[in-house]
Amino acid sequence: MNCPGLVGGSQDWKAGNRRIVARTGSEQVACRSCGEPAARVHDRHRRRLQDLACGGRPVQIELKVRRLICDNPACLSGQSAT
Template sequence: MRLVGVESRGRTISFAAMTTAPVAACPVCGTSSDRVHSRYERRLADRAVGGREVSIRLRVKRFRCMNHECGRKIFAEPAVGVAARYQRRSRVLTRLLISIGLALGGRAGHRMTGHIAAQVSRSTLLRLVRELPVPEPSRVPVVGIDDFAIRKGNVYGTVFVDMATNKPVDLLEDRTSETVAEWMRHHPEIRVVCRDRGGP
């Protein structure tokens, strides 16, 4: 990517940039192509600078797929390291918003984004958090077990927490002793279990 120009207008700083890769791979078949079909401009929001919003106007090439058997005839080159496909914000800003969503949740996170010149709705923050991949259950020797309400008064699940890091390890769909016993049979590395005095 090459920076072409910078423009400051009011509360916004706008960067004009363009991609420089001579070839790109088709996202469907993986065939490399150097035949440029056309160009278009992507507008991306980025992290604020000095309390001012940042916008990136990125000129991107469209290539023709050289594989005649591929269903994708024309594809846009990816903005590698800058933004994911179809996204309207940079990877850096997305990571910042995810951190805010994880730390503060929807309403408080929405208020915080207004202070960092990157305001998004509470539903956007929650959607970014929900889109995170679920980590694989880790192996821990000391776990805490408790129930949590999926639907208060009706449906409860079980949460396992790593007592060393205070992070969730796994979630179960119910809170019966049979389900917990089955889960523990598959985790022989557990040495200590911390639990409340709940009946199940």
């Protein structure tokens, strides 16, 4: 998998469909609100992209993402997704 910022986890085929599981690779990211580094995990969830095709076969991409907490006391948002 050659996508900057993503780490490929696994790939499998089920009933002719391909499933790719990936996650973000950075331990910390800049807060979207204030720009300070955020690394403390608040929550984790998965996003699924479907209706893609590769070689005429359906592909599902499952992206594991985290919601991080910004520890900057002056930050208005307090959270940043990665």
